[in-house]
Amino acid sequence: MLTYHSLLHDQARLQLSRTPRTLPSLQIMRKPSSIEDYCFDDFVIFGYDPYQNIKAAISK
Numbered sequence: 001m002l003t004y005h006s007l008l009h010d011q012a013r014l015q016l017s018r019t020p021r022t023l024p025s026l027q028i029m030r031k032p033s034s035i036e037d038y039c040f041d042d043f044v045i046f047g048y049d050p051y052q053n054i055k056a057a058i059s060k
Contacts, residue, residue, distance in 0.1 A: 011054050024048040 024047045032038060 011056055014054055018051055021049050021051075022047060
């Protein structure tokens with residue numbers, strides 16, 4: 001019988017079995033005079049290599 005706890009353990013086991021990948025880096029492309037002047041394009045992420053998501057049921 002599948003239960004929430006058995007699925008949770010399978011998901012945790014899968015997460016823990018994954019080899020850690022190199023961490024990504026963040027580069028700030030410009031430095032405005034105020035923190036409020038930053039925009040989305042001011043930030044670039046390099047080396048982001050995520051694993052495929054781990055699917056999980058949502059309880060009702």
